[in-house]
Amino acid sequence: MKVPFLDLKAQYNSIRDEIENAIQQVLDNTAFAGGPFVAKFEEEFASFCQCKFAVGVSSGTSALWLVLSNLGIGPGDEVITTPNTFIATAEAISFCGATPVFVDIDEHTYTLNPELLERSITPKTKAIIPVHLYGQTADMDPIIEVARAHGLFVIEDACQAHGAEYKGHRSGSIGDAGSFSFYPGKNLGAYGEAGAVVTNNAEMAEKIRMLRDHGQSKKYYHSIIGSNARMDGIQGAVLSVKLKHLNIWNEARKKNAQLYHDLLADTPYVITPLEADYARHVYHIYAIRIQDRDALISTLVEKDISCGIHYPIPIHLQDAYKFLGYQKGSFPVTELCAEQLVSLPMFPELTQEQVEMVCREIKCFLGS
Numbered sequence: 001m002k003v004p005f006l007d008l009k010a011q012y013n014s015i016r017d018e019i020e021n022a023i024q025q026v027l028d029n030t031a032f033a034g035g036p037f038v039a040k041f042e043e044e045f046a047s048f049c050q051c052k053f054a055v056g057v058s059s060g061t062s063a064l065w066l067v068l069s070n071l072g073i074g075p076g077d078e079v080i081t082t083p084n085t086f087i088a089t090a091e092a093i094s095f096c097g098a099t100p101v102f103v104d105i106d107e108h109t110y111t112l113n114p115e116l117l118e119r120s121i122t123p124k125t126k127a128i129i130p131v132h133l134y135g136q137t138a139d140m141d142p143i144i145e146v147a148r149a150h151g152l153f154v155i156e157d158a159c160q161a162h163g164a165e166y167k168g169h170r171s172g173s174i175g176d177a178g179s180f181s182f183y184p185g186k187n188l189g190a191y192g193e194a195g196a197v198v199t200n201n202a203e204m205a206e207k208i209r210m211l212r213d214h215g216q217s218k219k220y221y222h223s224i225i226g227s228n229a230r231m232d233g234i235q236g237a238v239l240s241v242k243l244k245h246l247n248i249w250n251e252a253r254k255k256n257a258q259l260y261h262d263l264l265a266d267t268p269y270v271i272t273p274l275e276a277d278y279a280r281h282v283y284h285i286y287a288i289r290i291q292d293r294d295a296l297i298s299t300l301v302e303k304d305i306s307c308g309i310h311y312p313i314p315i316h317l318q319d320a321y322k323f324l325g326y327q328k329g330s331f332p333v334t335e336l337c338a339e340q341l342v343s344l345p346m347f348p349e350l351t352q353e354q355v356e357m358v359c360r361e362i363k364c365f366l367g368s
């Protein structure tokens with residue numbers, strides 16, 4: 001039996017007719033760039049996120065960058081985030097001309113450690129981007145408390161956390177704005193590139209609508225300098241179809257996660273993910289920690305089981321960010337996790353037999 005890391009085809013097959021019908025409608029209406037299908041999805045996604053506004057954009061990276069640039073963050077400013085994230089979080093800060101400042105993660109949730117936050121704030125700090133990694137939100141209350149005390153914006157990187165909750169609040173609705181990616185492999189994935197900004201701030205939503213569309217609110221009247229970061233119509237239509245299934249898919253992920261937890265519970269040397277008391281984890285990624293990670297992956301690959309590593313090199317040690325001057329040892333928890341984390345197959349359509357096989361092979365590898 002083969003166990004893929006992700007199976008987008010299985011999901012497509014389960015909604016094929018709905019998707020093809022939705023795409024056909026976009027074609028019939030030639031509503032390709034922005035337009036009514038994007039507007040419809042924006043309304044639905046805002047409501048899903050318990051927010052007043054959603055603005056559909058071209059990717060999660062542009063969603064982050066548009067929020068930062070809307071806040072006027074630029075050269076000379078610092079923005080705090082963690083080094084244990086996809087590089088896009090830091091890139092968005094860099095695109096604005098600002099400097100990313102990293103804070104290490106909590107060893108159990110792999111998200112920004114609020115206890116380390118305050119000491120990294122300087123007079124140049126303008127914002128904090130907690131990353132809701134693997135489908136679980138960061139511990140937002142203490143982060144927001146520090147941010148408010150220092151007059152900083154909080155932008156949630158919710159690119160891996162569609163439908164995740166913090167104390168009952170949906171990800172994206174907790175800070176000043178939330179940024180989402182709909183990259184195809186996400187819990188809510190487009191059939192191409194797409195992203196969204198969600199916020200309760202009408203002024204911010206309006207300005208981001210302009211920024212994503214060359215700074216215009218009326219065609220060819222450009223009041224600010226913007227860019228082309230629009231969502232395309234086909235993605236809007238596909239996402240509307242898929243959003244209706246998201247709760248069920250997230251529940252299926254949670255069920256698979258529970259099965260992994262149960263089967264790996266008493267396995268020595270394996271640290272399974274923690275669902276924090278405050279969280280509804282939606283398991284975009286199910287990452288375990290194990291010392292001999294690379295050998296485990298090779299063994300699983302031999303058995304036709306695909307795994308991932310999120311992420312093998314922390315951002316502060318990437319060549320692209322050498323200029324920031326961080327060293328090995330700067331963020332010990334992130335660095336330890338980068339050596340030990342392995343992401344097991346996780347998607348809604350994963351079967352019980354597949355999860356059982358993965359756990360069996362892990363135990364066999366460990367000789368337990």
Ligand SMILES: Cc1ncc(COP(=O)(O)O)c(C=O)c1O
Nearest residue numbers: 059060061086088089159181183
């Ligand atoms: C945490 C995080 N932030 C930002 C992004 C960027 O999203 P996109 O690939 O849609 O630009 C991703 C995508 O993988 C992500 O996982």
